[in-house]
Amino acid sequence: MRYSAFRVIKEALTGHKGWKPAWRDPVPAAQYDIVVVGGGGHGLATAHYLAKEFGQARVAVIEKGWIGGGNVGRNTTIIRSNYLLDGNEPFYEFSLKLWENLEQDLNYNAMVSQRGILNLIHSDGQRDAFTRRGNAMILNGADADILSTEDIKKRYPFLNTDDARFPIKGGLAQHRGGTVRHDAVAWGYARSADSHGVDIIQNCEVTGFRIEDGVCKGVETTRGFIGAKKVGCAVAGNSSRLMALANMRLPMESHVLQAFVSEGLKPVLPGVITFGAGHFYCSQSDKGGLVFGGDLDGYNSYAQRGNLPAVEDVCEGAMAIFPMLGRARLLRMWGGIMDMSMDGSPIIDKTHIDGLYFNGGWCYGGFKATPASGFAFAHLLAKDEPHPTATAYRFDRFEKGRMIDEKGMGNQPNLH
Amino acid sequence: MIINHPLLGPRDSAEFTYMGDARLMDRPDPDAPDAAAAFYDYAYLRDNPAGWHRELWFHEAGDRSWLVVTRNTVTHEISAVELASDVARAQGRT
Ligand SMILES: Cc1cc2nc3c(=O)[nH]c(=O)nc-3n(C[C@H](O)[C@H](O)[C@H](O)COP(=O)(O)OP(=O)(O)OC[C@H]3O[C@@H](n4cnc5c(N)ncnc54)[C@H](O)[C@@H]3O)c2cc1C
Numbered sequence: 060m061r062y063s064a065f066r067v068i069k070e071a072l073t074g075h076k077g078w079k080p081a082w083r084d085p086v087p088a089a090q091y092d093i094v095v096v097g098g099g100g101h102g103l104a105t106a107h108y109l110a111k112e113f114g115q116a117r118v119a120v121i122e123k124g125w126i127g128g129g130n131v132g133r134n135t136t137i138i139r140s141n142y143l144l145d146g147n148e149p150f151y152e153f154s155l156k157l158w159e160n161l162e163q164d165l166n167y168n169a170m171v172s173q174r175g176i177l178n179l180i181h182s183d184g185q186r187d188a189f190t191r192r193g194n195a196m197i198l199n200g201a202d203a204d205i206l207s208t209e210d211i212k213k214r215y216p217f218l219n220t221d222d223a224r225f226p227i228k229g230g231l232a233q234h235r236g237g238t239v240r241h242d243a244v245a246w247g248y249a250r251s252a253d254s255h256g257v258d259i260i261q262n263c264e265v266t267g268f269r270i271e272d273g274v275c276k277g278v279e280t281t282r283g284f285i286g287a288k289k290v291g292c293a294v295a296g297n298s299s300r301l302m303a304l305a306n307m308r309l310p311m312e313s314h315v316l317q318a319f320v321s322e323g324l325k326p327v328l329p330g331v332i333t334f335g336a337g338h339f340y341c342s343q344s345d346k347g348g349l350v351f352g353g354d355l356d357g358y359n360s361y362a363q364r365g366n367l368p369a370v371e372d373v374c375e376g377a378m379a380i381f382p383m384l385g386r387a388r389l390l391r392m393w394g395g396i397m398d399m400s401m402d403g404s405p406i407i408d409k410t411h412i413d414g415l416y417f418n419g420g421w422c423y424g425g426f427k428a429t430p431a432s433g434f435a436f437a438h439l440l441a442k443d444e445p446h447p448t449a450t451a452y453r454f455d456r457f458e459k460g461r462m463i464d465e466k467g468m469g470n471q472p473n474l475h
Numbered sequence: 476m477i478i479n480h481p482l483l484g485p486r487d488s489a490e491f492t493y494m495g496d497a498r499l500m501d502r503p504d505p506d507a508p509d510a511a512a513a514f515y516d517y518a519y520l521r522d523n524p525a526g527w528h529r530e531l532w533f534h535e536a537g538d539r540s541w542l543v544v545t546r547n548t549v550t551h552e553i554s555a556v557e558l559a560s561d562v563a564r565a566q567g568r569t
Contacts, residue, residue: 297525299521299522299523299524300523300524300525303522308516308520308521308522309520309521309523310519310520310521311521311523312495312521312523313523313525313548357493358476358488358493358530358546359495359496359523359528359530359548360548360551361525361548361549362548362549362550362551366476366488366551368487368488368489401518401519457515457518457519458515458519470518470519471495472495473493473495
């Protein structure tokens with residue numbers, strides 16, 4: 060069923076009796092061409108592009124809980140393509156272009172809002188670094204704009220630009236960045252994939268891989284064996300656990316990241332702001348809540364909840380640039396488990412086992428990557444070749460010394 | 476989280492810096508023939524288990540000792556805290 064304004068009016072006049080479930084609840088078939096493990100944003104996007112762009116008809120997505128219950132439904136919804144390094148920037152710019160046409164592609168309102176993102180600059184050294192980054196973005200076809208303190212005052216009059224400790228000396232703006240309704244991304248991709256024949260199988264946990272003579276033949280699940288010519292894994296924070304079932308050890312640690320939302324307020328914050336002297340970022344949701352976050356808690360965790368020191372640290376960052384936030388009440392806070400890779404960049408690659416493919420290591424920046432990640436993973440699964448924008452996301456880059464380390468932090472995953 | 480320091484008693488985990496899997500104490504032999512592969516494994520690959528995990532915590536804002544903490548990554552429960560120096564000595568290191 061196509062969604063349209065006409066449809067909304069028609070349904071309103073006929074008692075909303077014509078709406079149908081947005082996707083089916085199929086019984087798993089015995090065999091598929093491609094099985095995607097993980098019904099998060101990346102797995103569902105992969106299925107959508109496999110069916111729609113690469114003509115794959117027999118595809119299933121297997122999700123242990125319900126789709127959208129993982130990080131895709133827990134993130135702070137920021138999209139941007141403001142990366143520095145060659146291995147990353149073309150990929151994230153490709154993603155931003157896919158976001159710009161996502162709703163037409165999916166026939167689904169994902170509330171893509173290009174309200175702009177502004178990274179604040181607090182020192183001369185930081186201005187140099189952000190100018191360099193802006194130039195790298197422009198060279199890769201993205202938009203970037205260095206704003207002066209006066210420009211920033213006009214847009215965000217409440218910011219304290221003359222603070223003695225952290226004066227605001229300007230900012231790197233990407234006006235095409237913004238936010239997207241995260242749940243709607245999962246639902247929109249699921250609905251579209253389903254309408255192209257993909258089976259979305261929920262409440263079905265993958266508990267093992269059937270590997271014979273170095274070839275993956277399918278997955279063992281809580282609902283029985285499901286055969287597949289190719290298996291693509293996209294389970295984000297659970298990557299190490301899942302791949303351990305194939306005796307693989309990954310260059311990754313799982314860490315908890317917390318996020319926060321305030322009570323609903325009148326519009327105060329038109330775009331996304333990041334604080335450059337600590338780690339704090341904030342945007343305002345369409346319901347009015349200020350959505351914000353900061354650093355990881357910093358220790359390995361699968362708990363989906365964090366501890367108070369990280370809360371304190373985030374709130375200190377908030378009060379440093381945004382003292383008015385201290386008057387708002389906190390409505391909710393939660394955590395998600397991040398697949399923190401050793402260089403802060405993802406992996407989209409084949410494994411050493413034939414027919415087994417991997418997508419992960421998204422750290423806390425994988426939401427913005429959802430469309431390109433799905434597209435590139437579908438490309439790899441369908442054609443056995445990496446997508447041109449994802450050729451650097453290889454497993455062997457750590458061994459070969461080809462890290463993509465945006466922050467220059469080295470192999471300390473809790474610092475990326 | 477509260478870490479029960481063997482010398483100082485219960486301390487807030489915020490006083491510590493987390494340094495990852497305690498296996499990092501066992502640095503490979505740089506002169507071994509397979510040193511390159513062993514260091515790749517040491518520097519980059521992790522078990523990253525869901526459940527009990529032995530890990531290094533450095534008491535940066537305290538007595539600057541290194542601890543080996545056995546902690547459950549699913550519940551955050553801590554079952555054992557040892558001085559890393561004791562652990563190393565028990566392995567025969569000086
Ligand atoms: C608090 C927070 C804030 C964030 N903010 C941002 C942001 O502003 N911008 C940004 O770009 N990114 C952000 N991120 C990161 C982003 O959310 C993730 O990188 C991205 O969502 C991960 O991909 P996914 O959507 O496929 O993951 P998920 O939604 O976690 O999907 C993985 C799925 O795999 C399933 N699964 C796991 N194991 C199995 C199994 N054995 N069998 C079957 N299924 C299994 C899980 O149940 C889950 O549904 C944030 C993350 C968090 C937690």
